[in-house]
Amino acid sequence: MGPRRRIATTFAATAAAAGMAVGLAAPATALSDAETGEFLGKLTASYNDPTVSNDGNPYDFDIVTKAALVTGADKTLASLGSFTLFAPNDRAFEVTANNLGLLGKNYKYSAKVDEGRVFNAIASLGADKVTEVLLYHVIPNAKVTGKQVLSGPFTQRIDMANSEKLRVTVLSRSSRFPVIVLGDKDGRVFNDLVVRPDVISTENTVVHSVSDVLLPDLDN
Numbered sequence: 001m002g003p004r005r006r007i008a009t010t011f012a013a014t015a016a017a018a019g020m021a022v023g024l025a026a027p028a029t030a031l032s033d034a035e036t037g038e039f040l041g042k043l044t045a046s047y048n049d050p051t052v053s054n055d056g057n058p059y060d061f062d063i064v065t066k067a068a069l070v071t072g073a074d075k076t077l078a079s080l081g082s083f084t085l086f087a088p089n090d091r092a093f094e095v096t097a098n099n100l101g102l103l104g105k106n107y108k109y110s111a112k113v114d115e116g117r118v119f120n121a122i123a124s125l126g127a128d129k130v131t132e133v134l135l136y137h138v139i140p141n142a143k144v145t146g147k148q149v150l151s152g153p154f155t156q157r158i159d160m161a162n163s164e165k166l167r168v169t170v171l172s173r174s175s176r177f178p179v180i181v182l183g184d185k186d187g188r189v190f191n192d193l194v195v196r197p198d199v200i201s202t203e204n205t206v207v208h209s210v211s212d213v214l215l216p217d218l219d220n
Contacts, residue, residue, distance in 0.1 A: 030080065038202050051066065080141055136160050
């Protein structure tokens with residue numbers, strides 16, 4: 001069963017689980033056209049297509065935005081009543097591509113990210129795997145703000161849009177220095193952190209900036 005069909009079969013269960021954890025009301029069937037436009041407008045406000053030109057900014061979301069547009073993940077998001085998106089910045093994708101051996105031997109980091117090279121490296125995984133990775137960053141049918149995470153359970157496993165679970169652990173509830181750790185399937189611990197919560201927000205959507213690309217089980 002492909003990623004999109006698995007998403008469709010898990011939406012209801014995921015919404016119920018996430019809603020119980022953070023006390024949310026039942027979501028609408030899909031975002032309105034107006035809110036979809038508002039979200040995409042905010043997401044792409046400083047967007048630079050990495051396959052056309054390179055702004056080199058390691059801390060924006062050009063690569064994840066391009067990947068969502070190419071794979072159709074943006075349409076999947078718009079089909080949800082609400083969602084939470086953990087968004088890796090361009091540097092995070094560079095680190096992941098290098099860790100996966102996609103950037104060649106002896107790759108050197110610099111102050112800027114070669115966005116085109118990194119995007120093409122990630123794209124070499126194939127559309128299905130890239131889609132799987134992107135959807136592992138989405139809590140479907142639940143808008144979960146940073147404040148809600150900090151006031152929620154110490155640790156919980158949340159169903160993501162690719163039907164796998166993501167562990168969310170709160171190590172510090174300090175409003176000044178919150179520490180939220182995300183446990184993915186890459187075999188490493190304490191490397192995936194929420195860096196900036198609520199970087200984009202609409203009535204039914206929220207985006208949190210994260211330090212690393214969250215990796216699902218890509219072998220299945």
